[in-house]
Amino acid sequence: xxxxxxxxxxxxxxxxxxxxxxxxxxxxxxxxxxxxxxxxxxxxxxxxxxxxxxxxxxxxxxxxxxxxxxxxxxxxxxxxxxxxxxxxxxxxxxxxxxxxxxxxxxxxxxxxxxxxxxxxxxxxxxxxxxxxxxxxxxxxxxxxxxxxxxxxxxxxxxxxxxxxxxxxxxxxxxxxxxxxxxxxxxxxxxxxxxxxxxxxxxxxxxxxxxxxxxxxxxxxxxxxxxxxxxxxxxxxxxxxxxxxxxxxxxxxxxxxxxxxxxxxxxxxxxxxxxxxxxxxxxxxxxxxxxxxxxxxxxxxxxxxxxxxxxxxxxxxxxxxxxxxxxxxxxxxxxxxxxxxxxxxxxxxxxxxxxxxxxxxxxxxxxxxxxxxxxxxxxxxxxxxxxxxxxxxxxxxxxxxxxxxxxxxxxxxxxxxxxxx
Amino acid sequence: xxxxxxxxxxxxxxxxxxxxxxxxxxxxxxxxxxxxxxxxxxxxxxxxxxxxxxxxxxxxxxxxxxxxxxxxxxxxxxxxxxxxxxxxxxxxxxxxxxxxxxxxxxxxxxxxxxxxxxxxxxxxxxxxxxxxxxxxxxxxxxxxxxxxxxxxxxxxxxxxxxxxxxxxxxxxxxxxxxxxxxxxxxxxxxxxxxxxxxxxxxxxxxxxxxxxxxxxxxxxxxxxxxxxxxxxxxxxxxxxxxxxxxxxxxxx
Numbered sequence: 001x002x003x004x005x006x007x008x009x010x011x012x013x014x015x016x017x018x019x020x021x022x023x024x025x026x027x028x029x030x031x032x033x034x035x036x037x038x039x040x041x042x043x044x045x046x047x048x049x050x051x052x053x054x055x056x057x058x059x060x061x062x063x064x065x066x067x068x069x070x071x072x073x074x075x076x077x078x079x080x081x082x083x084x085x086x087x088x089x090x091x092x093x094x095x096x097x098x099x100x101x102x103x104x105x106x107x108x109x110x111x112x113x114x115x116x117x118x119x120x121x122x123x124x125x126x127x128x129x130x131x132x133x134x135x136x137x138x139x140x141x142x143x144x145x146x147x148x149x150x151x152x153x154x155x156x157x158x159x160x161x162x163x164x165x166x167x168x169x170x171x172x173x174x175x176x177x178x179x180x181x182x183x184x185x186x187x188x189x190x191x192x193x194x195x196x197x198x199x200x201x202x203x204x205x206x207x208x209x210x211x212x213x214x215x216x217x218x219x220x221x222x223x224x225x226x227x228x229x230x231x232x233x234x235x236x237x238x239x240x241x242x243x244x245x246x247x248x249x250x251x252x253x254x255x256x257x258x259x260x261x262x263x264x265x266x267x268x269x270x271x272x273x274x275x276x277x278x279x280x281x282x283x284x285x286x287x288x289x290x291x292x293x294x295x296x297x298x299x300x301x302x303x304x305x306x307x308x309x310x311x312x313x314x315x316x317x318x319x320x321x322x323x324x325x326x327x328x329x330x331x332x333x334x335x336x337x338x339x340x341x342x343x344x345x346x347x348x349x350x351x352x353x354x355x356x357x358x359x360x361x362x363x364x365x366x367x368x369x370x371x372x373x374x375x376x377x378x379x380x381x382x383x384x385x386x387x388x389x390x391x392x393x394x395x396x397x398x399x400x401x402x403x404x405x406x407x408x409x410x411x412x413x414x415x416x417x418x419x420x
Numbered sequence: 421x422x423x424x425x426x427x428x429x430x431x432x433x434x435x436x437x438x439x440x441x442x443x444x445x446x447x448x449x450x451x452x453x454x455x456x457x458x459x460x461x462x463x464x465x466x467x468x469x470x471x472x473x474x475x476x477x478x479x480x481x482x483x484x485x486x487x488x489x490x491x492x493x494x495x496x497x498x499x500x501x502x503x504x505x506x507x508x509x510x511x512x513x514x515x516x517x518x519x520x521x522x523x524x525x526x527x528x529x530x531x532x533x534x535x536x537x538x539x540x541x542x543x544x545x546x547x548x549x550x551x552x553x554x555x556x557x558x559x560x561x562x563x564x565x566x567x568x569x570x571x572x573x574x575x576x577x578x579x580x581x582x583x584x585x586x587x588x589x590x591x592x593x594x595x596x597x598x599x600x601x602x603x604x605x606x607x608x609x610x611x612x613x614x615x616x617x618x619x620x621x622x623x624x625x626x627x628x629x630x631x632x633x634x635x636x637x638x639x640x641x642x643x644x645x646x647x648x649x650x651x652x653x654x655x656x657x658x659x660x661x662x663x664x665x666x667x668x669x670x671x672x
Contacts, residue, residue, distance in 0.1 A: 024640035032644040036654055040646045164579040164662040211655040363618045363652040
């Protein structure tokens with residue numbers, strides 16, 4: 001098939017302006033450095049508009065977007081129901097001296113929706129609620145140490161970062177303990193070695209880290225973790241910021257058959273309107289109440305209204321089932337395209353958040369080459385992060401994606417004769 | 421945030437080790453050694469690094485450890501060795517008093533020349549030849565310092581611990597190249613390109629490399645601008661760059 005190669009002249013012009021007034025131009029995961037856009041010349045840097053599963057960059061190129069703003073796009077960009085609720089709320093009030101009653105409505109909806117939730121606490125970003133969860137666990141237990149799973153990502157607070165990260169000092173991470181995923185013996189050992197000192201175990205529902213194939217929980221893993229945490233008075237925190245509502249509207253702990261003590265949501269709550277939420281069990285409610293923890297915009301009404309509309313629509317559509325089905329369809333199509341061209345495309349993680357890796361070499365050069373050929377042709381995927389499905393993704397989008405993938409594989413095959 | 425032992429390893433392999441490249445790149449350095457008999461100097465630091473530098477036919481070569489040598493200079497501590505490098509400690513040989521003239525004349529001239537390139541007068545950098553040699557020497561020094569920090573510094577070791585095995589190609593386009601070899605979280609720098617990198621990082625021009633070394637431009641912005649190219653096993657680059665952040669602290 002013929003594919004138009006995207007050009008990015010205007011993106012570059014905007015970037016050149018950006019670097020003069022913004023540190024690194026675009027910082028964080030949406031930027032070319034942390035986003036790992038290899039080579040950067042193949043990627044758009046700035047967008048102009050978005051609709052459903054697509055966005056258009058400032059050069060007018062259209063992309064089928066499998067990153068979904070790294071998660072927040074769950075129903076489709078500019079969803080009319082969610083945006084309609086937000087606009088209606090905006091006409092009434094947003095950031096006010098006393099919060100809107102919409103906060104109560106959304107809290108009730110969260111508690112009704114999330115199986116393990118007895119209460120809901122709202123903030124803005126995922127990091128706000130992982131931080132809240134850790135503070136709550138420490139306040140409740142009066143202990144310092146936190147167990148992490150190697151390969152974790154829980155935000156950007158210093159305690160979530162690593163010893164060698166810029167701006168982090170050893171004291172920031174002095175109370176962090178690290179174990180491998182799916183390793184119950186390691187969990188038992190670290191608890192024994194730090195008896196009476198551990199406040200919490202924090203993990204994502206499955207290992208969806210970057211740079212590596214994603215790994216699902218082993219049979220019975222979470223049930224054993226739950227039991228061990230309860231026996232040792234360790235608060236079990238699930239960071240569902242990324243996977244939340246994509247596997248199960250009752251929470252990813254529910255999906256894997258256990259109950260977290262605290263569970264963090266963000267990306268999929270309000271289809272891009274800025275809100276995050278920590279849900280918890282009743283026994284932690286008083287501790288949460290005692291924290292000195294808030295923000296200027298955490299009780300703004302527009303995201304509450306958007307969240308109510310979004311969650312209700314996700315329930316109506318049964319989006320987790322939809323994401324699984326679409327995820328399986330797209331990944332099977334991509335694998336077939338790879339196989340047709342002699343590539344070994346490894347798909348890992350949950351289909352709703354599939355992770356891709358071409359295994360023909362151990363350096364990832366071939367994988368990066370294929371990803372950039374995809375982006376060049378208008379399919380926005382990324383090299384070393386899981387992808388996201390949104391509800392507006394059509395069968396036609398999936399079909400086109402697979403056709404383009406085949407074309408991209410053909411080019412990569414031509415570029416890498418040494419592999420064949 | 422820095423420690424004397426790591427600094428001693430940097431001073432030995434990354435600073436004195438760059439004499440190899442100085443002699444290769446600069447005819448003035450070679451001229452200092454012209455018509456001189458081959459001679460070797462061993463620097464032996466208690467609880468620290470040891471290396472033997474041989475000057476022969478206008479060339480310089482450093483080998484790890486205490487080897488056969490004409491002059492041997494022991495140091496009772498890393499701090500003392502570091503003091504010699506920054507000029508506050510006078511080295512006293514335990515062997516080779518008859519060769520003391522080389523140490524006081526030719527070797528001192530070479531290290532002074534190296535200092536001129538490594539801490540240049542801004543006016544000298546306007547000369548393209550000087551600029552290229554100075555920047556190339558800085559490149560090699562930094563590349564070797566990465567390995568020393570990854571092996572010795574506590575935070576550097578943490579970064580190295582997160583690196584998978586393989587070779588990282590670090591280069592300036594159309595300029596010097598080095599390979600950081602990672603094996604079981606131990607780092608070795610080889611001052612030439614590998615044929616099979618598992619990851620690579622390339623600076624687009626020698627001028628850009630200089631600006632980066634001097635802290636005049638931001639590396640993250642340069643990645644966005646396409647002036648720094650990365651590829652392959654990016655987690656290796658990511659961790660190497662965390663070590664690279666520490667290089668400036670030690671070489672300041």
